[in-house]
Amino acid sequence: MKKVIYLDNAATTRVRPEVVEAMLPYFTEHYGNPSSVYDFSTPCKKAMAHTREVIAGSLGASENEIYFTNGGTEADNWALKAAAEAYASKGKHIITTQIEHHAVLHTGQYLEKLGYEVTYLPVDENGVVSVDALKKAVRPDTILISVMFANNEIGTIEPIREIGEVAKEHGILFHTDAVQAYCHEPINVDELHIDMLSASAHKFNGPKGVGFLYIRKGLKLRSFIHGGAQERKRRAGTENVPGIVGLGKAVELSLASMEENKKKETELRDHLIHRVMTEIPYVRLNGHPSQRLSNNANFSFQFIEGESLLIMLDMAGICGSSGSACTSGSLDPSHVLLAIGLPHEIAHGSLRLTLGEETTMEDIDYTVDQLKRIVERLRSMSPLYEDFVKSREKKENQ
Amino acid sequence: MKKVIYLDNAATTRVRPEVVEAMLPYFTEHYGNPSSVYDFSTPCKKAMAHTREVIAGSLGASENEIYFTNGGTEADNWALKAAAEAYASKGKHIITTQIEHHAVLHTGQYLEKLGYEVTYLPVDENGVVSVDALKKAVRPDTILISVMFANNEIGTIEPIREIGEVAKEHGILFHTDAVQAYCHEPINVDELHIDMLSASAHKFNGPKGVGFLYIRKGLKLRSFIHGGAQERKRRAGTENVPGIVGLGKAVELSLASMEENKKKETELRDHLIHRVMTEIPYVRLNGHPSQRLSNNANFSFQFIEGESLLIMLDMAGICGSSGSACTSGSLDPSHVLLAIGLPHEIAHGSLRLTLGEETTMEDIDYTVDQLKRIVERLRSMSPLYEDFVKSREKKENQ
Amino acid sequence: MYSDKVMDHFEHPRNVGEIENASGVGTVGNAKCGDIMRIYLDIDDATHMIRDCKFKTFGCGAAVATSSMATEMVKGKTIEEAMQVTNKAVMEALDGLPPVKVHCSLLAEEAIHAALWDYAEKHDIKIQGLEKPKSDISEHDEDEEY
Ligand SMILES: Cc1ncc(COP(=O)(O)O)c(C=O)c1O
Numbered sequence: 001m002k003k004v005i006y007l008d009n010a011a012t013t014r015v016r017p018e019v020v021e022a023m024l025p026y027f028t029e030h031y032g033n034p035s036s037v038y039d040f041s042t043p044c045k046k047a048m049a050h051t052r053e054v055i056a057g058s059l060g061a062s063e064n065e066i067y068f069t070n071g072g073t074e075a076d077n078w079a080l081k082a083a084a085e086a087y088a089s090k091g092k093h094i095i096t097t098q099i100e101h102h103a104v105l106h107t108g109q110y111l112e113k114l115g116y117e118v119t120y121l122p123v124d125e126n127g128v129v130s131v132d133a134l135k136k137a138v139r140p141d142t143i144l145i146s147v148m149f150a151n152n153e154i155g156t157i158e159p160i161r162e163i164g165e166v167a168k169e170h171g172i173l174f175h176t177d178a179v180q181a182y183c184h185e186p187i188n189v190d191e192l193h194i195d196m197l198s199a200s201a202h203k204f205n206g207p208k209g210v211g212f213l214y215i216r217k218g219l220k221l222r223s224f225i226h227g228g229a230q231e232r233k234r235r236a237g238t239e240n241v242p243g244i245v246g247l248g249k250a251v252e253l254s255l256a257s258m259e260e261n262k263k264k265e266t267e268l269r270d271h272l273i274h275r276v277m278t279e280i281p282y283v284r285l286n287g288h289p290s291q292r293l294s295n296n297a298n299f300s301f302q303f304i305e306g307e308s309l310l311i312m313l314d315m316a317g318i319c320g321s322s323g324s325a326c327t328s329g330s331l332d333p334s335h336v337l338l339a340i341g342l343p344h345e346i347a348h349g350s351l352r353l354t355l356g357e358e359t360t361m362e363d364i365d366y367t368v369d370q371l372k373r374i375v376e377r378l379r380s381m382s383p384l385y386e387d388f389v390k391s392r393e394k395k396e397n398q
Numbered sequence: 399m400k401k402v403i404y405l406d407n408a409a410t411t412r413v414r415p416e417v418v419e420a421m422l423p424y425f426t427e428h429y430g431n432p433s434s435v436y437d438f439s440t441p442c443k444k445a446m447a448h449t450r451e452v453i454a455g456s457l458g459a460s461e462n463e464i465y466f467t468n469g470g471t472e473a474d475n476w477a478l479k480a481a482a483e484a485y486a487s488k489g490k491h492i493i494t495t496q497i498e499h500h501a502v503l504h505t506g507q508y509l510e511k512l513g514y515e516v517t518y519l520p521v522d523e524n525g526v527v528s529v530d531a532l533k534k535a536v537r538p539d540t541i542l543i544s545v546m547f548a549n550n551e552i553g554t555i556e557p558i559r560e561i562g563e564v565a566k567e568h569g570i571l572f573h574t575d576a577v578q579a580y581c582h583e584p585i586n587v588d589e590l591h592i593d594m595l596s597a598s599a600h601k602f603n604g605p606k607g608v609g610f611l612y613i614r615k616g617l618k619l620r621s622f623i624h625g626g627a628q629e630r631k632r633r634a635g636t637e638n639v640p641g642i643v644g645l646g647k648a649v650e651l652s653l654a655s656m657e658e659n660k661k662k663e664t665e666l667r668d669h670l671i672h673r674v675m676t677e678i679p680y681v682r683l684n685g686h687p688s689q690r691l692s693n694n695a696n697f698s699f700q701f702i703e704g705e706s707l708l709i710m711l712d713m714a715g716i717c718g719s720s721g722s723a724c725t726s727g728s729l730d731p732s733h734v735l736l737a738i739g740l741p742h743e744i745a746h747g748s749l750r751l752t753l754g755e756e757t758t759m760e761d762i763d764y765t766v767d768q769l770k771r772i773v774e775r776l777r778s779m780s781p782l783y784e785d786f787v788k789s790r791e792k793k794e795n796q
Numbered sequence: 797m798y799s800d801k802v803m804d805h806f807e808h809p810r811n812v813g814e815i816e817n818a819s820g821v822g823t824v825g826n827a828k829c830g831d832i833m834r835i836y837l838d839i840d841d842a843t844h845m846i847r848d849c850k851f852k853t854f855g856c857g858a859a860v861a862t863s864s865m866a867t868e869m870v871k872g873k874t875i876e877e878a879m880q881v882t883n884k885a886v887m888e889a890l891d892g893l894p895p896v897k898v899h900c901s902l903l904a905e906e907a908i909h910a911a912l913w914d915y916a917e918k919h920d921i922k923i924q925g926l927e928k929p930k931s932d933i934s935e936h937d938e939d940e941e942y
Pocket residue numbers: 010011070071072073074076101103148150151152177178179180200202211326634635636637
């Protein structure tokens with residue numbers, strides 16, 4: 001088998017072997033239903049309580065503010081729909097941004113159909129939401145602000161603290177989609193005035209199919225999924241105990257190595273960015289130059305198309321992505337890249353490389369070498385490049 | 399460690415070791431995001447396609463009618479809410495039963511708050527829904543009939559074929575919550591005129607946190623969870639690939655041994671019922687005497703309370719349940735037992751024992767022996783039994 | 797779910813049974829969950845000392861354990877002292893109960909009060925602080941803790 005260099009850690013990550021190890025007993029040994037009375041299910045209840053404690057600790061929250069979900073998408077849907085429902089009598093205006101993940105954007109659009117009004121804040125060329133624009137958008141009937149902690153495509157980290165302060169000042173609920181940031185960046189919900197926060201285990205070497213929504217105590221949010229009395233009557237359905245155990249273990253391991261890992265990733269990422277920017281012509285770095293996730297690099301290569309690039313990288317054993325993996329069902333250029341002002345044809349030629357804990361300097365160097373070759377090759381096939389070269393020659397000759 | 403006799407297989411089941419085995423590579427080896435372009439995620443896509451094929455085959459459906467969810471509760475919520483939304487212009491009347499799982503009942507109540515009208519059909523003393531009552535309940539504005547395939551507490555199997563025929567005749571959508579029946583009873587969606595069907599892997603020795611909703615082709619049902627383009631744009635969120643692989647394996651294994659397993663379980667169950675009914679006085683069998691799930695036995699012991707019974711069984715190493723595990727957060731007697739006409743105090747003294755593929759005749763005999771001892775002990779502490787004995791003595795002395 | 801103390805009292809309940817010709821008998825039911833408890837008291841008419849106390853309970857683990865503990869706590873006490881045995885005191889003695897089970901401990905308190913009331917009626921005396929027992933006990937629904 002050929003070696004694979006996996007640089008798509010924003011799409012999903014490898015589950016750490018220790019996490020799988022921790023989950024295993026809960027499939028065949030401690031398989032009880034946590035809602036049961038008998039002692040046989042005690043290990044399940046304890047394990048769930050432990051994960052809740054670990055997560056609460058990681059956010060400066062308390063255990064009964066953590067609600068397990070089946071992932072980030074469900075958490076986002078729940079936060080937006082339940083907040084809209086709960087506070088409809090106060091108002092029907094919601095503020096979010098143009099660069100949210102589809103889990104928030106499409107939920108916003110759904111709420112618009114139900115009669116809510118949604119403001120999608122623009123961002124600057126680095127993908128940063130303007131706090132001033134937010135302040136101007138606030139209205140007396142605004143009930144919810146939802147701004148992602150860090151963007152999944154371009155890695156920009158948003159000014160969450162300032163946004164939280166605006167929300168607090170106006171008594172508006174503040175939700176943040178922290179799916180890309182949780183366990184990658186330190187987060188304290190009180191310091192940042194966060195009322196709700198979504199996270200997903202598979203983005204930090206935990207299992208797929210489990211995540212959580214933090215809901216600040218006192219919020220009158222109802223269920224999104226109705227049924228049994230699980231999760232203090234707020235999230236029905238038999239709990240995914242092995243998944244929840246894996247989530248807890250992944251949080252513990254990630255937190256323990258977060259600082260070190262960030263340092264290592266930043267170094268590798270900066271090396272990657274430096275080499276690409278200096279060795280490949282006609283390329284743009286997308287996202288904020290410094291205020292970005294330590295594992296994210298996003299480039300636009302002029303004159304070439306992203307999918308072709310991905311396929312050729314794949315042939316070289318490199319996994320990258322063009323826009324968000326979740327949306328690759330669609331052919332439109334990424335809404336995030338359009339929001340930062342890229343013209344369509346440049347947005348199409350973008351590549352996201354996201355590092356993980358296993359990425360090495362050799363991987364990065366190999367990737368850049370291949371990238372140079374592939375970009376050159378694709379450009380040699382591109383009519384856009386041909387036009388460009390010809391018009392440049394013309395200018396030079398004049 | 400003391401031996402545990404697990405007789406709560408309706409609450410959840412042990413994951414089969416072969417199922418765990420099948421899942422393992424998808425945590426640490428084939429961990430790609432199925433939405434990705436690169437070859438690295440091909441095994442994930444193939445594995446998901448395989449599960450879809452297996453499930454479609456098991457129901458006589460086609461692959462693009464199977465939508466993965468995170469369990470039975472989500473499938474039920476989706477089916478009811480999306481059908482209500484999609485067909486609201488035709489009418490706002492829904493028919494279901496009084497003995498549904500809370501995943502359906504509470505969703506029905508939620509829809510009532512949104513302005514829908516829900517008829518909850520009564521059942522007879524064996525828990526069977528009357529098809530005549532259903533026919534009378536149908537109105538021109540009825541858009542959905544939701545009747546469970548088999549009840550989770552008392553095991554009664556409902557007359558699904560007749561109900562499907564009524565639905566078909568009137569052009570009404572028919573959803574069945576088959577969480578307890580799927581992989582335990584043969585089901586063909588065409589023969590039974592089923593339009594939507596919910597199932598959950600952990601009820602047939604698959605993993606928790608994964609299930610599916612079958613949606614007949616052509617139904618205009620929308621998303622319930624909004625976001626990325628997964629599941630043909632109908633169910634957003636990164637797919638729980640290991641869970642889906644486990645689901646597929648569990649279906650394959652269960653189907654292969656279904657007939658044999660049913661035969662074995664029926665024999666054990668009948669032995670259990672026979673011994674309890676003949677050796678313990680003042681006991682009632684709940685549910686239909688023959689038209690019931692092969693693994694379900696449900697008794698009401700007069701003069702004693704269910705939780706005490708469960709705790710004492712637990713001390714003897716036996717796991718049973720009183721009412722549905724999911725609802726044990728509540729103190730009310732089970733709505734199912736009230737619906738079949740039991741008075742409160744008798745409903746309180748009920749015990750559900752549900753067998754699994756590992757249950758042996760020795761387990762059953764040991765359980766009955768313990769049960770006799772415990773029932774006697776609890777009755778000796780019961781003021782109700784005291785009153786009963788005294789009034790009986792009085793009558794005898796007269 | 798339950799503390800070791802609760803489990804001990806459940807597994808080995810103290811004072812289960814009846815008292816023939818008891819000085820006072822009280823039976824109460826809990827409307828919320830349909831459970832029933834009966835307390836028998838044997839009281840010294842001269843000293844008002846509770847010489848013996850027995851119970852029978854149709855109820856959950858918490859109901860059985862609180863009955864057992866409550867009978868232990870009132871035995872050997874005077875009527876006045878027994879009035880101080882509140883459901884809170886019983887719960888504390890059991891190292892606490894799960895929140896959904898707090899109401900079960902009310903059964904024990906009310907059953908003792910009902911038995912004392914029966915005694916007071918039979919002897920035509922008044923007991924300080926004792927009110928006519930309710931036939932149904934229930935407390936306000938604890939709201940979901942958000
Ligand atoms: C920012 C962001 N929000 C939400 C999600 C959705 O999470 P999940 O796919 O785990 O449901 C993702 C990842 O796909 C994401 O990157």
